[in-house]
Amino acid sequence: MKSKRVRKAIFQATAFLVLLILGACASDAPTRSPASNGELRGKIQACKAGDKEVSRASQCIQDDAACYPLSNGNYCTGPRGNVCPTGSVAIPQQASCPTGYRCFKVGSNLNCGIRYQ
Numbered sequence: 001m002k003s004k005r006v007r008k009a010i011f012q013a014t015a016f017l018v019l020l021i022l023g024a025c026a027s028d029a030p031t032r033s034p035a036s037n038g039e040l041r042g043k044i045q046a047c048k049a050g051d052k053e054v055s056r057a058s059q060c061i062q063d064d065a066a067c068y069p070l071s072n073g074n075y076c077t078g079p080r081g082n083v084c085p086t087g088s089v090a091i092p093q094q095a096s097c098p099t100g101y102r103c104f105k106v107g108s109n110l111n112c113g114i115r116y117q
Contacts, residue, residue: 010116014102044070051078064107084112 060067060077091111097103101113
């Protein structure tokens with residue numbers, strides 16, 4: 001019974017991470033481009049420390065970086081580094097996904113895996 005709950009929790013966490021990654025990859029999302037009847041803006045007032053404010057999403061750093069909208073219509077961008085999310089481990093680039101893991105690509109040169117056993 002307990003292992004079913006653990007598997008369910010791991011599955012839910014994995015599903016959340018996949019949705020989060022897919023959402024970040026959706027470059028045509030409405031929050032990234034202005035709407036003709038008014039701009040869709042973020043709720044964030046200022047960039048995080050170390051991030052840079054840019055006027056368009058297309059100016060955001062492309063690899064291993066953040067790109068998020070500000071309330072003024074601009075965007076913030078900054079490097080985030082190549083790190084696997086908490087609870088996952090790095091998988092070597094050319095290696096296949098190990099048995100008992102669900103693997104996903106985080107950056108252009110980083111694969112991560114979450115154990116699901």
